[in-house]
Amino acid sequence: MDFWTTIGIKWKQWIFYPAKIEDPMVDRYAGVREHEGMHCAQFAKYGLLLMGIAYTIFPLPFLWSGRWWIERGPYLNDIRNGRRSVESAADVLWKYYGYPYSKAKMIKWFNDNLDAKSISREGAKDESD
């Protein structure tokens, strides 16, 4: 596995990280830990069944998408923290999450939900996770 992911039940969650990473607790991974931590909170709130149903509902780019619903909050947080630009978040979601929602609508949602005082998008760095 070469990506971070989270699975859980209401009372316990597990974050998995790529085998090549020696120490997932170093500062370099603080942002991705925060992202996965948001998924832990989702598992704690909604439980495995609802999260599993949401995640496995296949790409419905113009209707409700479980993957988009799960990922939009953590990716918005990544954008706010400077880990990604709006465009790169939409690109990653489009490319690695099975076209979860219309790209234009993802970009619009991120822009609509960013604070006016948010991070400079030009300065956002891009790390793969």
Ligand SMILES: [Zn+2]
């Ligand atoms: Zn995520």
